[in-house]
Amino acid sequence: MTGAERLALYICDAGMTIDFFERRGLPDAFHRQYLDDMYRLDPFDENLADLPDVDVALLSDHLAHDGAGAEYRRFLESFQIANMVEMVFRTGNVLAGMSVCLPQACDRSTTESICKAAHAFHPYILFNLSVLFKDGKIGSRDDIIARYGLSKREAQVAELICKGFSNGDLARALHVSVATVKTHLLNIFAKTSVTNRTSLVSLLMNQ
Missing domain, CATH: 3.30.450.80 (Transcription factor LuxR-like, autoinducer-binding domain)
Structure with missing residues (x-):
């Protein structure tokens, strides 16, 4: 446009x-x-x-x-x-x-x-x-935890990533360091078998 x-x-x-x-x-x-x-x-x-x-x-x-x-x-x-x-x-x-x-x-x-x-x-x-969105809904945090074995904090991070939060945004929102955010991301990537944010968002939005 x-x-x-x-x-x-x-x-x-x-x-x-x-x-x-x-x-x-x-x-x-x-x-x-x-x-x-x-x-x-x-x-x-x-x-x-x-x-x-x-x-x-x-x-x-x-x-x-x-x-x-x-x-x-x-x-x-x-x-x-x-x-x-x-x-x-x-x-x-x-x-x-x-x-x-x-x-x-x-x-x-x-x-x-x-x-x-x-x-x-x-x-x-x-x-x-x-x-x-064939089923008309997006998976909830409990769905994400159950499906991928994420901790509550990891599921929260995953949700915020889907909302467009950068690492800095996540650190401020969760009152943690950027290094801690990166650790959560590595754990989430390992548990969901993805290698980057884009793949994670695509996975969670299509579950």
Whole structure:
């Protein structure tokens, strides 16, 4: 999508808990601030289930110009994001979304082109998500522990990896050192017979 090189993909279970988060081009600071606090102000996070008829939309069309809306706009602007094209996908009990970040230099014509492309791609992405989640759910932490013999902490680390956490993010979230995180990762890789994060996410998302 020309003019939009940063995006985030998130997948929620039936209880609106984010089970997977992947980002491209968005810095760690954006991810940390969003998960720590800013998600509350995002109408396509807290209220996603209340938007049953929305498939593709501009974030600005759902943000107020004052209060929480203004605060969220300032947060985005601090990362040079002028707007977002929001894509919503529903398959079974799984709810997913993709946020395509529009840079401040993005003009109206480019924004309209990106929105048209999002509408065109939406059914194809939805189809692939439907295939990925044939049973309409993502495995729980207990499922992961039982299937692969992970400890509770290892299962927690595996879940956070699926949500897009870097080693630094994991260390801060779990209040441990990066070295400890790396040890957990090596143990998880050994128990699940994978060699990297991408393979681990693919394995857990397809179980």
